[in-house]
Amino acid sequence: MKKLLFGIITVLTLYSAVQANVPLYLYDDFTSPIKSESIWTQYEGPGTGYVAFGNGQALMDMSIVDSHNWLTQSKIAANQLAAHITDPFMAMRFTWDMQLLDPLNDTNNDFYNGFFIGTASRSIIAGQLGNDIQSYGYKRVFLLTGMPSDGIDRGLDKYHYDLTVQGTGLNTDPTLVNLTITFKVYAYNQAYDTNPEGYQNETPLLSHTRPSALQYNTALDIKFFKYHPVNSTRDTLQSGSMTLDNFYQSLESHIVRDDEVYLYDNFENPVTSKLLWNVEQGPGTGYVAFEDGQALLDMSIVNPQNWMTKARILAKKLKPRLTDTDKNMRFTWDMQMLDPDDDTNFDYENGFSIGIDGESYEQIHAGQHGDASSFYNYKRVFVLTGMPSDDIDRGLDKYHYDLTLKETGIDPVDETLVDLTVTLKVYGYDSAYDSNPDAYSNNTPLRSYTRMLTLPYDEDLDIKFFKWNPYSTTPRDGSQCGAITIDNFYQNLESEICIDMTGDINGDCYINIEDFALFSADWLKCTDLNNIDCE
Known part of the structure; x- marks a missing residue:
């Protein structure tokens, strides 16, 4: 009886201790x-x-x-x-x-x-x-x-x-x-x-x-x-x-979400932005500038002797490749259209693009259309590849865009393509959410649309922002196309974005004793195959 009582007391004591320490x-x-x-x-x-x-x-x-x-x-x-x-x-x-x-x-x-x-x-x-x-x-x-x-x-x-x-x-x-x-x-x-x-x-x-x-x-x-x-x-x-x-x-200390977004660039540091983006501009007067906490893509400066060709930025650190059948990609950004001269004669699609340079079916675009197309009744409407216009002129206000692309499998007709369910939501911009874009989900979107689209299978995809056209190299004449600003770009592909540094041997975004240890381990080693004394 004493042993049984001792056992019961021991179990209850152990249970109380465990209960008090379950995080x-x-x-x-x-x-x-x-x-x-x-x-x-x-x-x-x-x-x-x-x-x-x-x-x-x-x-x-x-x-x-x-x-x-x-x-x-x-x-x-x-x-x-x-x-x-x-x-x-x-x-x-x-x-x-x-x-x-x-x-x-x-x-x-x-x-x-x-x-x-x-x-x-x-x-x-x-x-x-x-x-x-x-x-x-x-x-x-x-x-x-x-x-x-x-x-x-x-x-x-x-x-x-x-x-x-x-x-x-x-x-x-x-x-x-x-x-x-x-x-x-x-x-x-x-x-x-x-x-x-x-x-x-x-x-x-x-x-x-x-x-x-x-x-x-x-x-x-x-x-x-x-x-x-x-x-x-x-x-x-x-x-x-x-x-x-x-x-x-108490089961999981970190809950993994495949749509959790991480900051790629808030454009607060022009030096950092230049390291994160490849700039595609000119050779005419179309240009890109990182300033005032944003990226400016400008095709508003006209010169009869100097055609405007392009104004785009391409993310150096993001190269998604669709090889799974359940990959989920998400991108959010803030964008505003500008019309410095109040005369946009060639202001067509503007915004975000994912895909490869080439024909339009190899890319998906999302953003805002200019006011120069009879197809959209000369209105600045929200656009997503293949999305019908809601015929609402959104003007020149700043908006927040949230784009999700979910793989659903290889296209049954063309196995070089991946089928995607693509959802675009656009909200009125709120500076309070600059560092927390998920907070927009508590608001009602101005526009929400979902459709089936495709992208190339098992190809490196470019991610870029563009003014007028995401891939064309055909120059525009002296008719100006306005400008756009981009800021607060978030994505779910990389949780940590590193700027390339020569001394960051292990690629963890820091140069410290761990890199020095890797450097020291190979100190004085030689890999010259033409040198017989090389060991």
Whole structure:
């Protein structure tokens, strides 16, 4: 008996120590809908149940009813978290903020709501119950798998949830691992949005610990759900909605996103810009300048004896090559058209280009058209290759552009091409977002368009900004084409952009002792094959 008691005390002590030291990392605070859409798989419809990311939260809504359209599901699954219990004593912890909503004050089918970890056959759910289950007295009580109700109706307030799952060893069934789960719920406090550990200084509204089990050495789903985590059919009786934000977890310290953008150039340093870009200008009066925190591409200076040929900049450090079938490329930039002489007779396409020099089908362009084309009714409209005009003259304001290209596979007709789903979104410019372009996703775009396009397969692609034409070398005559400015160019191809330095031997953007060590290792070595004394 003493040995058994000692063992129990030892396990509980170990569990308490582990629980107190399970670090938390932010998975999503839902401030960027673009980010949220990439790290969550959404399950909604085909009825009127839906998911939306916006206003700093995820909304899971099953309140919209239609007698001809059943509510089916409203769930999100974390697609960047690998919950896989391979150690019988592994600890996992999850925290989140959640609020139940009842927009119509009539939730006839509002059952389980909250967090799910496991599989369809065995899982743990934690959150808040709706008010439609008789066995819980039609009360919105806090919910944990196997936990008895405390009989307290928690209403529609916002709460902070903290769930710790601690492995205690293999089950007698070797496909399962035994767990001790601790569930705590606190009154929500905005001051702890970026530091959920702050809740540890508060008294929980509920704290419950109980045994459980999950599959061992099996991939576990992590979801948030409205009404039910597995079932996906409801009739036309609405089930309310809920919001979720500030989801933290202990599994991954860094969440990888394939659309996360990194600064390539903000044009604050003309010397740096000259090292990052190849300048294509002239030989006429078309020219490029890096000044005033921007790149100026100017074809407005006319001279009857000196034709304007081009004004373009090409990114030296970016050479994407489409060899995968699931590559995701994203580029964002700020651009403004200028018309110094108020007389743009040849102001056609202007903006961003990706592809190879040659025919138009080998490139994709995005930006703003000038006012010299009858095809666009002489209006400065937003343009994307193949996109129909919305016939709105956008004038000479500054705009923010966000372009995403997603590979969908080799073109079935021409295997030298890759099929892409291309989305262009354009926003009104806001200087507050210069260092955080993802923040634009909280705004409504002025123009959003998606279409299928192609680019060459397994070829080095050029990335450039251009005035008038991205690839033509045909000179323009003395009719001026205006000018554009470019700044705050972000991309997701390279997380770190290095300026070439002779002494940076290992290419890590720094010259330090590590480069000196590489240099010293080869000191006095010789590779001259014509020198017989060379060793």
